[in-house]
Amino acid sequence: MNEHIILPEGSIEKQTNTLNLGPTHPATHGVFQNILELDGERILKSTSTIGYIHRAFEKIAERRPLYQITPLTDRLNYCSSPINNMGWHITCEKLLGVKTPKRVDYLRVIIMELARISDHLICNSIVGVDTGAFTGFLYVMQYRELIYEIYEEICGSRLTTTIGRIGGFERNFTPAAFQKLEKFLKEYPKVLKEFENLFTRNRIFMDRTIGCGPIGAEKALNYGFTGPNLRAAGVDYDVRVHTPYSSYEDFDFIIPVGTTGDCYDRFLVRNEEMWQSLSIIEQAYQKVQEFKGADAEVFHADAPAYYLPEKKDVYTKMEALIYHFKIVMGETAIPEGEVYSCVEGANGELGFYLISDGGRTPYRLHFRRPCFIYYQAFEELVKGGMLSDAIVTMSSLNLIAGEMDA
Amino acid sequence: MLNNEIIKLKLTEKFGDQLTNWDEPYGMLTFIAPKDLNLKVIQFLYDDAELRFRFLTDLQAVHYPDRKGEELAVVYHLHNLVDNVRIRLKIFADIEKPDVFSATALYRSANHMERETYDFFGVNFIGHPNLKRILNVDEMDYFPMRKQYPVEDQSRIDKDDEMFGR
Numbered sequence: 144m145n146e147h148i149i150l151p152e153g154s155i156e157k158q159t160n161t162l163n164l165g166p167t168h169p170a171t172h173g174v175f176q177n178i179l180e181l182d183g184e185r186i187l188k189s190t191s192t193i194g195y196i197h198r199a200f201e202k203i204a205e206r207r208p209l210y211q212i213t214p215l216t217d218r219l220n221y222c223s224s225p226i227n228n229m230g231w232h233i234t235c236e237k238l239l240g241v242k243t244p245k246r247v248d249y250l251r252v253i254i255m256e257l258a259r260i261s262d263h264l265i266c267n268s269i270v271g272v273d274t275g276a277f278t279g280f281l282y283v284m285q286y287r288e289l290i291y292e293i294y295e296e297i298c299g300s301r302l303t304t305t306i307g308r309i310g311g312f313e314r315n316f317t318p319a320a321f322q323k324l325e326k327f328l329k330e331y332p333k334v335l336k337e338f339e340n341l342f343t344r345n346r347i348f349m350d351r352t353i354g355c356g357p358i359g360a361e362k363a364l365n366y367g368f369t370g371p372n373l374r375a376a377g378v379d380y381d382v383r384v385h386t387p388y389s390s391y392e393d394f395d396f397i398i399p400v401g402t403t404g405d406c407y408d409r410f411l412v413r414n415e416e417m418w419q420s421l422s423i424i425e426q427a428y429q430k431v432q433e434f435k436g437a438d439a440e441v442f443h444a445d446a447p448a449y450y451l452p453e454k455k456d457v458y459t460k461m462e463a464l465i466y467h468f469k470i471v472m473g474e475t476a477i478p479e480g481e482v483y484s485c486v487e488g489a490n491g492e493l494g495f496y497l498i499s500d501g502g503r504t505p506y507r508l509h510f511r512r513p514c515f516i517y518y519q520a521f522e523e524l525v526k527g528g529m530l531s532d533a534i535v536t537m538s539s540l541n542l543i544a545g546e547m548d549a
Numbered sequence: 550m551l552n553n554e555i556i557k558l559k560l561t562e563k564f565g566d567q568l569t570n571w572d573e574p575y576g577m578l579t580f581i582a583p584k585d586l587n588l589k590v591i592q593f594l595y596d597d598a599e600l601r602f603r604f605l606t607d608l609q610a611v612h613y614p615d616r617k618g619e620e621l622a623v624v625y626h627l628h629n630l631v632d633n634v635r636i637r638l639k640i641f642a643d644i645e646k647p648d649v650f651s652a653t654a655l656y657r658s659a660n661h662m663e664r665e666t667y668d669f670f671g672v673n674f675i676g677h678p679n680l681k682r683i684l685n686v687d688e689m690d691y692f693p694m695r696k697q698y699p700v701e702d703q704s705r706i707d708k709d710d711e712m713f714g715r
Contacts, residue, residue, distance in 0.1 A: 238575075366657050483626060509609045549684075
């Protein structure tokens, strides 16, 4: 289907056009450029350029204490920044040897799965927009808003959340946060069902996405795919199951897998993952409600050297004052060691490789950004296809420029 | 079931005492390979029927200015997805002549990662199909992640911030 006859050099019929797709094209959903060599509407060759919003996070992190790195992680995959924040805090906890209580783990799971839903929701509805269905996108935006309100209730911000601390959360979830969560759990399944009905068996949507930008399992692994894109190709690799963190082993969920790895399968995998996330949130909320009395008030680990003390203690207790000062001024030494820790981000395995030489800042911090790694397959995925297929492929890969360029 | 002891045993059987500094920080088997052997070791880890490290999770470099003659470390994180085991392999290169064999023939995912490593540390990957800068501008004439370039030039006078004493 994707075969193309290449005419000899100097042929009178050889007329190819060069088209710059990006860096500011609205359909690229971010700042990256693709230089396409086109024959009519067929793509002969694509060359991608990235790095337009490179902000040198890894270099900045070498001069920042641990807490000041959290806002940097927000700006990687900004559609699901809570996952990045938690991933970073989990990495720090692993290095510092902080053990989090079960309730904190469950609360984290709730937040991370909400973030996953909001990320998948954006990605899937954007695939809809790029195939010509704008309604779904506008419709689900309302429910992303609900998720953002839950974040807001916990940490005060919405997009770049900087949620949580090393060892737990900055405050306990308020009753309002739980109310909003309940509202979300009650209303969202209906919305997701409707969203699903709008797309899954839609003739136009199927025609546009089936067989578009496919990748096989072997090749996907070789290209370093992770997350929903790898699962759509048929490999059931999920960090939440393979290397459980934050007590994911306590939850019952399935890993949806596709077969062909095309845009349609990626859409279906993300869609099913939203259902699974919803079920995980329900389970986690149930587990959280089982804590009674003093246990129900636990929202952080007992790690005074790293967890910012409560403000009223700072004014009245000497120790709390000292820790407060040391943490705020970044004067806590990080123990020596090197650690790699990863979480299942919304678009793949998000890894943090942290080396400490015993100083107050990391000696070296590297982010394994999933879409930076799997974007290199894009050139091959779109080769021989139509220009409009390249747009759909790009949005269904869930490429986030902030994460790619770090 | 594959575990760290078996991996270590198999590697020492094949490469003898050329692999050094065995360690297990936070459960991940870590060792150092000689610079020229990196591809041979990775190929063995990839091909061996029991080891099967066929997923390159991550590849990056670290600059240690104090280690004379081996300032740049290139770190590979490999993953065996079948048995779910991860290992970390390090090689050290001289900053004056940072030539390292490229892993792109084995893992296509190494393409961008090696370009990034070249971009920030100047590691010259031999055999890479398209080794040029990826995130920084092409005109840049230094490798910014090396330790001799501090984050902010403390001698700058155009940034006067009296509130924070800069």
